[in-house]
Amino acid sequence: MKREEWSIRTSGRGFTDLTSRAGSFVRDSGVRDGMCNVFLVHTSASLILGENADPSVRRDLETFFARLAPDGDPAYEHDAEGPDDMPSHIRTVLTQNSLSIPVVAGELALGTWQALYLWEHREIPHERRVIATVW
Numbered sequence: 001m002k003r004e005e006w007s008i009r010t011s012g013r014g015f016t017d018l019t020s021r022a023g024s025f026v027r028d029s030g031v032r033d034g035m036c037n038v039f040l041v042h043t044s045a046s047l048i049l050g051e052n053a054d055p056s057v058r059r060d061l062e063t064f065f066a067r068l069a070p071d072g073d074p075a076y077e078h079d080a081e082g083p084d085d086m087p088s089h090i091r092t093v094l095t096q097n098s099l100s101i102p103v104v105a106g107e108l109a110l111g112t113w114q115a116l117y118l119w120e121h122r123e124i125p126h127e128r129r130v131i132a133t134v135w
Contacts, residue, residue: 001134002029002135003131006130006132007129007130008127008128009126010122012120012123012124012125012126013062013123014119014120015058015118016117016120018038018117018130019110019115022101023108027106031106031135033103034102034135035101035103036101036102036132036134037100037101038100038116038131039098039132040097040098040129040130041097041128041131042128043088043092043097044085044089045088045097045126046092046096047098047119049110049116050114051114052115053113058117065091068090068094069094081122084121084122085122092121
């Protein structure tokens with residue numbers, strides 16, 4: 001087993017591709033066949049496995065979630081950090097903060113069009129902490 005912690009600086013709302021970093025971590029671990037868990041230690045960002053070829057998929061996800069959990073909705077009581085605060089929490093609970101990916105022959109067993117993304121739900125940049133474990 002090997003564990004590593006990463007600090008990821010986001011650019012604000014949007015996606016940060018973690019596929020290469022997670023793949024390198026798995027390769028360097030020496031684990032040939034097993035599992036890799038990636039855990040995001042936050043309540044206003046999430047992890048997804050998503051389409052990696054066409055960026056319009058990620059734009060469409062943003063569009064969908066903007067309709068589902070709009071910033072500044074007057075129905076939200078929680079707005080301690082601004083109008084994107086509660087929508088960020090909603091987006092997080094509807095997605096996930098932990099992913100487990102099989103490791104096969106020393107590589108992440110991702111599909112051809114899959115990538116691992118940190119999805120920042122806040123408008124401004126944040127420093128995010130990720131814990132990756134492979135066994």
